[in-house]
Amino acid sequence: MDELLLSKVRLGIVAELLASEWASFSALAQAAQTTAGNLGAHLAKLVDAGYIEEEKTFVDRRPQSRYRLTPRGRKSFIAHAREMQQLLLKTEVRS
Amino acid sequence: MDELLLSKVRLGIVAELLASEWASFSALAQAAQTTAGNLGAHLAKLVDAGYIEEEKTFVDRRPQSRYRLTPRGRKSFIAHAREMQQLLLKTEVRS
DNA sequence: CTAGACTAGTCTATAAAACAGAGTAATCTG
DNA sequence: CAGATTACTCTGTTTTATAGACTAGTCTAG
Numbered sequence: 001m002d003e004l005l006l007s008k009v010r011l012g013i014v015a016e017l018l019a020s021e022w023a024s025f026s027a028l029a030q031a032a033q034t035t036a037g038n039l040g041a042h043l044a045k046l047v048d049a050g051y052i053e054e055e056k057t058f059v060d061r062r063p064q065s066r067y068r069l070t071p072r073g074r075k076s077f078i079a080h081a082r083e084m085q086q087l088l089l090k091t092e093v094r095s
Numbered sequence: 096m097d098e099l100l101l102s103k104v105r106l107g108i109v110a111e112l113l114a115s116e117w118a119s120f121s122a123l124a125q126a127a128q129t130t131a132g133n134l135g136a137h138l139a140k141l142v143d144a145g146y147i148e149e150e151k152t153f154v155d156r157r158p159q160s161r162y163r164l165t166p167r168g169r170k171s172f173i174a175h176a177r178e179m180q181q182l183l184l185k186t187e188v189r190s
Numbered sequence: 191c192t193a194g195a196c197t198a199g200t201c202t203a204t205a206a207a208a209c210a211g212a213g214t215a216a217t218c219t220g
Numbered sequence: 221c222a223g224a225t226t227a228c229t230c231t232g233t234t235t236t237a238t239a240g241a242c243t244a245g246t247c248t249a250g
Binding site: 063 | 226229230231
């Protein structure tokens with residue numbers, strides 16, 4: 001069970017990055033429904049874990065960080081979703 | 096996204112209860128791989144939320160609490176697993 | 191019958207994590 | 221240039237998780 005993926009905010013980040021290759025800080029803030037401060041902290045954790053990649057550039061002379069999932073991050077998420085599915089198989093109710 | 100199900104320990108509890116109708120405190124301690132104190136706290140949260148049911152009885156003159164999933168708890172878990180699956184559909188990698 | 195060990199927890203203090211909001215740096219707008 | 225905006229980072233507070241001490245009762249042995 002992946003501790004890093006047991007978080008509303010971090011799952012929101014990953015969900016967004018699964019849908020779109022690269023996402024900006026502000027796009028992620030919207031996706032994860034949280035404040036900038038909190039988002040920054042969660043992003044740092046995901047970067048440290050090698051789940052996402054950070055690229056700091058300037059767009060129109062303004063700083064802009066953008067992020068994307070690494071193969072490792074993608075793999076981890078898939079494994080996580082699978083584990084959930086495995087648990088679900090233990091119950092008969094399937095509807 | 097269900098906050099209550101974003102926890103290693105609580106997922107361990109739910110997993111065990113999906114597999115076996117009723118489970119004792121000690122069986123859950125083993126399933127969730129945690130200490131008694133911690134387990135007690137998490138069980139209390141799940142009981143408060145109406146996800147599990149607690150039954151305190153005596154077995155061989157000793158106190159024994161046992162727990163089982165409520166329909167509500169089961170439903171919530173299934174919904175949670177489904178949400179994960181939905182996120183997974185956003186990526187092309189399916190292997 | 192009582193000392194020591196065990197079961198089945200609960201309670202409490204500490205450690206870790208999440209979070210919000212203040213602060214920083216730069217740009218743009220009137 | 222004053223004030224507003226973007227794009228964050230840093231720090232202090234609050235919330236959550238966790239371990240371990242503690243309680244209550246039972247069982248075993250001497």
